[in-house]
Amino acid sequence: MRQKIVAGNWKMNGSKESIVSLVSGLLKMKDSNSEVVIAPSFPYLSQVCDLVDASSLVLAAQNISHEVKGAYTGEVSASMLGDFGVKYVLLGHSERRSIYGETDAIVASKVKTALEFRLTPMLCIGETLEERQSNQTLAVCERQLQAVIALVGIESFEKMVVAYEPVWAIGTGLSASAEQAQEVHESIRAFLAKSSESVSQKVQILYGGSVKASTSSALFQMPDVDGALVGGASLDAEEFIAIIKAAG
Numbered sequence: 001m002r003q004k005i006v007a008g009n010w011k012m013n014g015s016k017e018s019i020v021s022l023v024s025g026l027l028k029m030k031d032s033n034s035e036v037v038i039a040p041s042f043p044y045l046s047q048v049c050d051l052v053d054a055s056s057l058v059l060a061a062q063n064i065s066h067e068v069k070g071a072y073t074g075e076v077s078a079s080m081l082g083d084f085g086v087k088y089v090l091l092g093h094s095e096r097r098s099i100y101g102e103t104d105a106i107v108a109s110k111v112k113t114a115l116e117f118r119l120t121p122m123l124c125i126g127e128t129l130e131e132r133q134s135n136q137t138l139a140v141c142e143r144q145l146q147a148v149i150a151l152v153g154i155e156s157f158e159k160m161v162v163a164y165e166p167v168w169a170i171g172t173g174l175s176a177s178a179e180q181a182q183e184v185h186e187s188i189r190a191f192l193a194k195s196s197e198s199v200s201q202k203v204q205i206l207y208g209g210s211v212k213a214s215t216s217s218a219l220f221q222m223p224d225v226d227g228a229l230v231g232g233a234s235l236d237a238e239e240f241i242a243i244i245k246a247a248g
């Protein structure tokens, strides 16, 4: 049985003040069977690390450099994140791919670096609307996965999480239906199974893209949906807690 993960990607949002109130809202939540993860922007990691100390909330970062250290102005290394108790790192998010030009090869090299520093990559994959309309959904997801498999090997997926985030569903209010998500998640698992059946059964596959409390229970009932990667709705403690409760 795969444990569900409910992760909040705060993206480039928040202030010192708003984060205190968001985290204190989340800390009112009773323990959950799911792993609850929050991903603040870099400047707030230290603050959030102190606030969540001794709670069951788990920290994620939104990006890392593929380089280990040195003259890379503006970059943040995997080892620095280890200093703040960060467990997960989002990699390959569509905003990084489309706005910042992260190619499959760059994403794969970041995954490799994250694994070397014992961070758990949350590898984000997913198709654009155009790609879905031209029946390229699986081809795109498989290409994005294959780039990582080729560099780090299928066995590394036991130490990773996959997040299926169709680009057309991100920030649009137009979530994939539970059935659409299930269809792709099942295909992703089947694709991984071609390289290793046992790894494919273990890897948690999250859905992301306009997840809300009202739509999350249907998603979580799907056999291959192992949780959610939530953007906008994770900035509201009550809404995020309702999603966590829906996960059981």
Ligand SMILES: O=C(CO)COP(=O)(O)O
Pocket (backbone or CB within 6 Å): 009, 093, 165, 169, 170, 171, 172, 173, 208, 209, 210, 211, 229, 230, 231, 232, 233
């Ligand atoms: O990109 C996302 C999470 O990484 C999803 O964002 P929204 O939930 O705001 O659509």
